[in-house]
Amino acid sequence: xxxxxPPLALLAELTHRCPLACPYCSxxxxxxxxxxxxxxxxxxxxxxxxxxxxxxxxxxxxxxxMVRRELGTLIAEAAAHGLYSNLITSGALGGEREIxxxxxxxxxxxxxxxxxxxxxxxxxxxxxxxxxxxxxxxAAAVRAAGLPLTLNMVVHRQNxxxxxxxxxxxxxxxxxxxxxxxxxxxxxxxENRAALLPTRAQLDEATRVVEAARERLKGVLAIDYVVxxxxxxxxxxxxxxxxxxxxxxxxxxxVVPCHAAQTIPGLTFPSVRExxxxxxxxxxxxxxxxxxxxxxxxxxxxxxxxxxxxxxCRCQALALTGDASRTDPVCALSPDHALVEAALSEAxxxxxxxxxxxxx
Amino acid sequence: MSGERLMVDAASVLTLAPHIVFxxxxxxxxxxxxxxxxxxxxxxxxxxxxxxxxxKASVDGIVDALAAKFxxxxxxxxxxxxxxxxxxxxxxxxxxxxx
Numbered sequence: 001x002x003x004x005x006p007p008l009a010l011l012a013e014l015t016h017r018c019p020l021a022c023p024y025c026s027x028x029x030x031x032x033x034x035x036x037x038x039x040x041x042x043x044x045x046x047x048x049x050x051x052x053x054x055x056x057x058x059x060x061x062x063x064x065x066m067v068r069r070e071l072g073t074l075i076a077e078a079a080a081h082g083l084y085s086n087l088i089t090s091g092a093l094g095g096e097r098e099i100x101x102x103x104x105x106x107x108x109x110x111x112x113x114x115x116x117x118x119x120x121x122x123x124x125x126x127x128x129x130x131x132x133x134x135x136x137x138x139a140a141a142v143r144a145a146g147l148p149l150t151l152n153m154v155v156h157r158q159n160x161x162x163x164x165x166x167x168x169x170x171x172x173x174x175x176x177x178x179x180x181x182x183x184x185x186x187x188x189x190x191e192n193r194a195a196l197l198p199t200r201a202q203l204d205e206a207t208r209v210v211e212a213a214r215e216r217l218k219g220v221l222a223i224d225y226v227v228x229x230x231x232x233x234x235x236x237x238x239x240x241x242x243x244x245x246x247x248x249x250x251x252x253x254x255v256v257p258c259h260a261a262q263t264i265p266g267l268t269f270p271s272v273r274e275x276x277x278x279x280x281x282x283x284x285x286x287x288x289x290x291x292x293x294x295x296x297x298x299x300x301x302x303x304x305x306x307x308x309x310x311x312x313c314r315c316q317a318l319a320l321t322g323d324a325s326r327t328d329p330v331c332a333l334s335p336d337h338a339l340v341e342a343a344l345s346e347a348x349x350x351x352x353x354x355x356x357x358x359x360x
Numbered sequence: 361m362s363g364e365r366l367m368v369d370a371a372s373v374l375t376l377a378p379h380i381v382f383x384x385x386x387x388x389x390x391x392x393x394x395x396x397x398x399x400x401x402x403x404x405x406x407x408x409x410x411x412x413x414x415x416k417a418s419v420d421g422i423v424d425a426l427a428a429k430f431x432x433x434x435x436x437x438x439x440x441x442x443x444x445x446x447x448x449x450x451x452x453x454x455x456x457x458x459x
Binding site: 006008009053054056057059082084086108109111146147148150171176177218219220222 | 363364365366377378379381383385387388392394396397399449450451452
C-alpha cells in the first residue's frame with residue numbers, strides 16, 4: 001500500500017431531509033431519518049477532527065442542510081478551524097436573514113441548484129410548486145450578502161435543450177460560475193436512467209453551446225461542464241480516486257469515500273460515533289479496499305491512464321456488472337462496455353415516467 | 361459581480377478577491393490557495409508573486425521587486441507575472457484595487 005495523503009475535502013451531509021423530490025437525487029434510495037442524525041455537538045467534533053486531519057474545505061450539504069437549525073453554529077465552527085466552507089443548497093428554505101447570518105459566521109461560497117431555466121418545468125422536476133421562484137429570490141439574497149454564487153444546473157434529457165438559456169440565467173442572477181452538470185447514474189438517477197439519459201444529438205448540441213459560451217464569457221462567467229460518462233470513451237476520475245482526497249460523512253455519522261459507496265456489498269463503513277475520522281481515513285478496510293492501483297484488474301492494471309482515472313468508478317462497476325472490482329464499463333477498453341451501449345439503446349427507445357425521491 | 365473581464369496590465373493594482381484564501385498549510389508544509397470548490401497549489405514562483413499582491417503594489421512594482429530579489433532580467437519576469445495574474449483574474453481569484 002502506497003503512502004496515504006491527508007484528505008482535502010469533507011462533504012458534510014447534515015440531513016437527508018429535503019423539501020424537493022428530484023428524481024436524480026444523489027442521496028441513497030434508503031434515505032436516513034431525522035432520528036438517526038448526528039447532533040450539532042457531534043458535528044462540531046467531526047469538523048474539529050477533520051481540520052486536524054488536514055481537511056481544507058468543507059461542503060455543507062444534504063438533503064437540504066438548511067433543515068438543520070445548527071447550520072450557522074457549524075459554519076462558525078468550521079471557520080474557527082480555518083476550514084473553507086461552502087453551502088450546497090436547494091435554496092427552497094430561508095432567505096436574506098439566514099444567508100446574512102451565515103456570511104457573518106464565515107461562510108465563503110454558496111452553490112445553489114436549479115432544475116431548469118423555466119419555472120414550470122423546473123418545479124415539475126423538483127416535485128415542488130413554487131420552488132423556482134424561491135430559488136431566484138435566494139440567489140438575490142446570496143449576492144446581497146456579498147457571497148460568491150455558483151449555480152448548479154443539473155441537466156438530462158428533459159431539460160438539456162435549454163442550456164443556452166441556463167447560461168444566460170446564471171449571468172442575470174449574478175453568478176460568477178455555473179456548473180452544467182449532467183446527472184450521474186447512481187441511486188435515484190439509476191432508477192430513472194431510461195427517462196433521463198439524453199440522446200447523442202442533444203448532447204452534441206449542448207456541448208457546442210457550452211464551448212461557444214466559454215469563449216464568449218472568458219473571465220466573466222466560468223462554466224464547468226460535466227458530460228454523461230455513458231457517452232465517454234474513458235471513465236471519469238471518480239472522486240479523483242477512492243480514498244485519495246474526499247470523505248463524506250452521512251447524516252447518521254457513517255463515513256464513506258463517495259455518495260454511493262454503501263451500495264457495495266461486503267464493505268463495512270465505520271461511523272464517527274465509533275472511532276476517529278483519522279482512524280477511518282488511514283486504517284479502515286473500507287477506505288483501503290480500492291485505494292491506489294493494487295486492486296486493479298486488467299485492462300486497468302497495465303493502462304497508462306491508471307493514475308489518471310483510477311479505474312473509473314467502483315459504484316458504477318457494481319451497478320452495471322454486479323462486481324465493484326471490475327473496470328468501469330463506461331471505458332471503451334472494458335470487457336463489459338456492451339452493457340453501456342445497451343443502456344443507451346434502451347433509453348433512446350423509451351421514456352418512462354419519473355420516479356420521485358421519497359422515504360419508502 | 362461586474363459583468364466585465366478584468367484585464368491585467370503593467371499599471372494594474374490587484375488584490376485577492378474577497379472569497380479567496382491564500383495561506384500556508386501546516387499539514388502539507390506548503391502554500392495553498394482556495395477558491396469556491398477549487399484548491400490550487402501554487403508553485404514556488406507563483407507563491408513569490410502572490411505574496412506581493414497586496415492591493416497597493418502595481419504589476420510594475422511587483423516585477424521590480426522580483427527582478428531585484430532574484431537578480432533576473434526584468435522583461436522575462438514581466439511576461440511571466442502578467443500572464444499568471446491574467447490567468448488568476450480569469451478564474452475570478454483577483455479583484456481590481458484601483459490604480
